[in-house]
Amino acid sequence: DGGITQSPKYLFRKEGQNVTLSCEQNLNHDAMYWYRQDPGQGLRLIYYSQIVNDFQKGDIAEGYSVSREKKESFPLTVTSAQKNPTAFYLCASSIVGVGYSNQPQHFGDGTRLSIL
Amino acid sequence: KNEVEQSPQNLTAQEGEFITINCSYSVGISALHWLQQHPGGGIVSLFMLSSGKKKHGRLIATINIQEKHSSLHITASHPRDSAVYICAVGYGGATNKLIFGTGTLLAVQP
Numbered sequence A: 001d002g003g004i005t006q007s008p009k010y011l012f013r014k015e016g017q018n019v020t021l022s023c024e025q026n027l028n029h030d031a032m033y034w035y036r037q038d039p040g041q042g043l044r045l046i047y048y049s050q051i052v053n054d055f056q057k058g059d060i061a062e063g064y065s066v067s068r069e070k071k072e073s074f075p076l077t078v079t080s081a082q083k084n085p086t087a088f089y090l091c092a093s094s095i096v097g098v099g100y101s102n103q104p105q106h107f108g109d110g111t112r113l114s115i116l
Numbered sequence B: 001k002n003e004v005e006q007s008p009q010n011l012t013a014q015e016g017e018f019i020t021i022n023c024s025y026s027v028g029i030s031a032l033h034w035l036q037q038h039p040g041g042g043i044v045s046l047f048m049l050s051s052g053k054k055k056h057g058r059l060i061a062t063i064n065i066q067e068k069h070s071s072l073h074i075t076a077s078h079p080r081d082s083a084v085y086i087c088a089v090g091y092g093g094a095t096n097k098l099i100f101g102t103g104t105l106l107a108v109q110p
Helices: none
Strands: A002-006 A011-012 A021-027 A031-037 A045-052 A056-057 A064-066 A076-078 A087-094 A111-115 B004-009 B010-014 B019-025 B033-035 B045-048 B052-056 B059-064 B069-074 B083-090 B097-099 B104-109
Touching: A002 A064, A002 A087, A021 A031, A021 A087, A021 A111, A045 A087, A056 B104, B004 B083, B019 B033, B019 B083, B019 B104, B033 B069, B045 B052, B045 B059, B045 B069, B045 B083, B069 B083
Parallel strands: A011 A111, B010 B104
Antiparallel strands: A002 A021, A021 A076, A031 A045, A031 A087, A045 A056, A064 A076, A087 A111, B004 B019, B019 B069, B033 B045, B033 B083, B052 B059, B059 B069, B083 B097, B083 B104
């Protein structure tokens, strides 16, 4: 079955440490997104990518970095510069392009990141 | 003021009740999405609509573009409907970017 796989489900980070969250999709979607979810707040966009080797900052990109070397993969690195990284992180993908506006986004099951 | 507002924030219902969750938005949109988030955290897309009404099983979604308002209805609610329901609006055209509401936590008691 096609879908999005996020790993790990739970992740713990020590102070000053970078961690990388994995997101893989086999839906053949061009666009991928990373969101952060905090209690009482809506999902907020961290980064998005519409095509391989290209990505754009979202609303809260500071302290995060991404890469898009393959269509299927869009890993998110939470760097030590992110001062409040404890949150639930969701990855999504969708079809985009000319003639494909307003497509549903498909979500992974998320990664919960906590600080030790 | 948030660009996407949902009400109520929390809702408790008895099994079998008719449920309505509301979503108001203040930006121009190209489509409105209703999503369901289960306790484990995964999110499923329920509806995407830009006008009128859509129905899937016991779920009905409506949108009034002039009033910038949408509703999600659940008929004959069941405990398995317990989840967070999230409204999101699409505004980014070809980028398919979304703005999300804060969600409505629904608990359906047997």
